[in-house]
Amino acid sequence: MPAAYLAPPRPISLHAVLDASSSAGTVPTIDLEWEPFHAHVEAFLNAIDQYTMDAKTEIARRASEHVDMVRDMKAEKEEVERRITLEREREAVMLATLEQERHTVGDLSSSLARLQQxxxxxxxxxxxxxxxxxxxxxxxxxxxxxxxxxxxxxxQQRGRDAIELQILQEILGLRIEGVKADELLMRFTLLDPSDPEREFSMIIDVSKHEYTVPNCSPPLSTLPELLRQLNADRDLYSFIKRVRKAFRALVPNPPAAPSKFDDLSGPGLRGPIAENSGDAKDVQDGSAMQTLRIEA
Structure with missing residues (x-):
């Protein structure tokens, strides 16, 4: 306790007190200085109270700090535990991945060996x-x-065939060409003695089962009967012969002495072609002709 709360010691002589009381004829008394003592006690108690208050305040502050520290430590502990759990999960995933990769490496090694083979x-x-x-x-x-x-x-054969075809067309006076899909253009010449190059033509449509003639120049009055007969017998070769005869009938002055192939070639063969071609003889004697027939 601080020295300010205690009175300095004062020496008291008991003999002096007794002597003084005897000489004065009074009861011996000792002055204990109660008032200063009481003041000192009050001051001491006040100091104790203040110390207690300060101690309580300090204890409360430290308790609050301790609670905060405990709370922070608890939160930190929970965070650490959470991280530990997370790391354990990651470790488990990593171990599973490593195991899977180990199997994958084994499979790849086997595949590599097979691929090398x-x-x-x-x-x-x-x-x-x-x-x-x-x-x-x-x-x-x-x-x-x-x-x-x-x-x-x-x-070379195509060139010879082209020449022979040209000769045959000139001899027969007949050209057959494709003009559209499933349409044939037939051109007849050598029918008019006064104009051998005069052309008689007809387009026949074979796209359907029943043949038709969309164009005929010059027109033939017997064309319906010719078509009916063609659709009945399907003999295109005979149809061409009959059409040629029908066209020749339109000529005012037909030739006086037709040849044996007059039903095919008209007034007759052209002299220069027949004389200059070795194949003309085959046409004249009939060895180069083949029957044209379209089956139904």
């Missing part, structure tokens, strides 16, 4: 295919050469 077989097959390809290339080259040779032969 397949690659080896493929290389062997590729070598065999390359050898076959070289052989095929040689065959193709030889075949191409043969095709080119045949193409030249066909081209």
């Amino acid at each position: 397949t690659l080896s077989k493929t290389k062997e097959q590729s070598a065999a295919v390359e050898a076959e390809l070289n052989a095929v290339r040689k065959e193709v080259k030889a075949e191409r050469g043969e095709k080119e040779r045949q193409g030249k032969v066909l081209e």
Whole structure:
């Protein structure tokens, strides 16, 4: 306790007190200085009370700080536990991933081994295919050469056929051309002795089962009967012969002495073509003619 709360000690002599009381004839008394003592006690008690209040305040402050610290530590503990749980979950996922990757690596190793075996077989097959390809290339080259040779032969034959076709058309006075899909244009000449180049034409439509003639120049009065007969017998060759006869009947002055093929070629063969072509004889004797017939 601080020294300010205590009175300084004052020495008291008991003999002096007794002597003083004896000489004065009074009862001996000792002055205890109660008032200062009481003041000192009051001051002491006040100091104790103040100390108690300060101690309580400090204890309350420390308790509040402790509660806050405990709360913070609890929150920190929960956060740490949450992180630990999260890390454990991540660890479990990582371990599962590692295990899966281990299996994947094993599968990939097996697949790689199989692919290497397949690659080896493929290389062997590729070598065999390359050898076959070289052989095929040689065959193709030889075949191409043969095709080119045949193409030249066909081209030469086509040229001869074109000449023969031209001669045949000139001899027969008949040209057949395709004008549209399923339509044939027939041009007849050598029917009028005064004008051998005069053209008689007809378009026949064969797109349907019943043949029709959308155009005929000049018109034929017997055309319906000719079509009826064609649709009945389906004989196009005979139809052409009958149409030619019908066109020739329209000529005012038909030839006086028709040949044996007059029903096909009209007034007769042209002299220069018949004389200059070796194939004209085949037409004259009938060996080059074939029957045209369209089946129903």
